[in-house]
Amino acid sequence: MEKTQGAERSGQRMLEGKVAIVTGSGGGIGRDIALAMAREGARVVVNDVGASLSGEGTDDGPAQAVVNEIRALGGEAVANTDSVADAAAGQRMVACALDSFGRVDVVVNNAGILRDGFFHKMGDDQWDAVIKVHLYGSYHVSRAAANHFKEQESGCFVHMTSTSGLIGEIGQANYSAAKMGIAALSKSIALDMRRFNVRSNCIAPFAFSRMIASMPTDTPEQRARVDRLKEMTPAKIAPLAVCLASDAAADTTGQIFAVRNNEIFLMSQPRPVRSVHRGEGWTPQAVASHALPALRAQYHTLDRSGDVFSWDPI
Incomplete structure (x- = not known):
């Protein structure tokens, strides 16, 4: 199989001997991650229920097609068409x-x-529907692998979160809640399982995919934004996912990253910003007259993801 530049320099593929399960890998970001992991030596379970973007219908074709691609590269892979929303x-x-x-x-x-x-x-x-696939799905697959990771005292989770949850987005309460929940799930896994040398991290991907293709383009501004997002291919996400799954990231856990074209970001996590104290305690009136005015300068603005990531992809 072809190797990445880093692997060529080291003479060792980064995931040699490892086995990876990649859910939703029949297309888009998942497909590129599955292919990249296979190129780096991983044997891959390619999971994809073959559903439409709205979760309707099933088709085993996408998963098997990616398996065929991996095998054509000289790698090993098997297809799985289970729905992550199913507890089993x-x-x-x-x-x-x-x-x-x-x-x-x-x-x-x-x-x-x-x-x-x-x-x-x-x-x-x-x-x-959205909570079950994203949040429950991440829980179901992670929980099934957790005991195996514990027993072998090694393992890695890579979860896909989103700036829709981390920052905010209009019209996506279900998706945003699920993606914020996934970030908390990942952090909890990292805390609970670090004693077993098990790591858990998140990626918030910016990539043109079926999901972005569904975004509204009713205004010139919306059309321009979608055109910019088209420059961010799913393949740009895969290198970080591969690295996080490898031993090269052995000291990296409990983190949230974002990938936007050729940029990789480490995202902040909630921490106290400012406090006020009142020795005699608070009344509702004192909160209104003292606490809120003192804290107001540090209020977070009501941003959407696009407000924070406002520049063209680099």
Whole structure:
């Protein structure tokens, strides 16, 4: 198989001997991560239910097509078409890895759907579908792998979060809540499992994919933004995911990264910004007259992701 420049310099592929499960890898970001991990020596379980962007329908073609690509490169891969929203799916995916390759070392939680809508118009079905695939799905697959990672005292989780949750976005309450939940899930896994040499990190990817293709283009500004986002291909996300899954990132856990074209960001995590103290305690009136005025200068603005990442992709 072809090697990356770093691997060529070192003579050793970064994921040699490792087995990775990549959910939602029949296309987009997941496909490029699966291919990149295979190029770096990983044997890959390619999971994709073959659903539409809204989560409807199934098709085993996408997963098998990526398996065929990996095999054409000289790598090893198997297809899995379980839905991550199913509580038993994670167990079946891990069993697939163990049955096919004898171990599991890496879980990439990438599977996702969108069912956008303004919060005041959102239905329970829209909320449940997105939470189940993104947040429950990340939990199901991670939990299934956790005991194996614990027993072998090694393992790595890479979860896909989003600036829609970390910063904010209009019309995506379900997606944003799930993605913020995934960031907290990753941090909890990192804290709970570091004693077993198990790592967990997040990536907030900027990439033109089926999800971005669904964004509205009703105004010139929206069309211009989508055109800029088209420059960010899914392949730009894969190098960070591969590195985080490798032993080269052995000291990296509990972090949140973002990738935007050729830029990699380390994202902040909530910490106290400023405090006020009142020795005699607080009344509602004192909060209004003292606490809020003292804290107001440090209020966070009501930003969307595009307000913070406002420059053209580099």
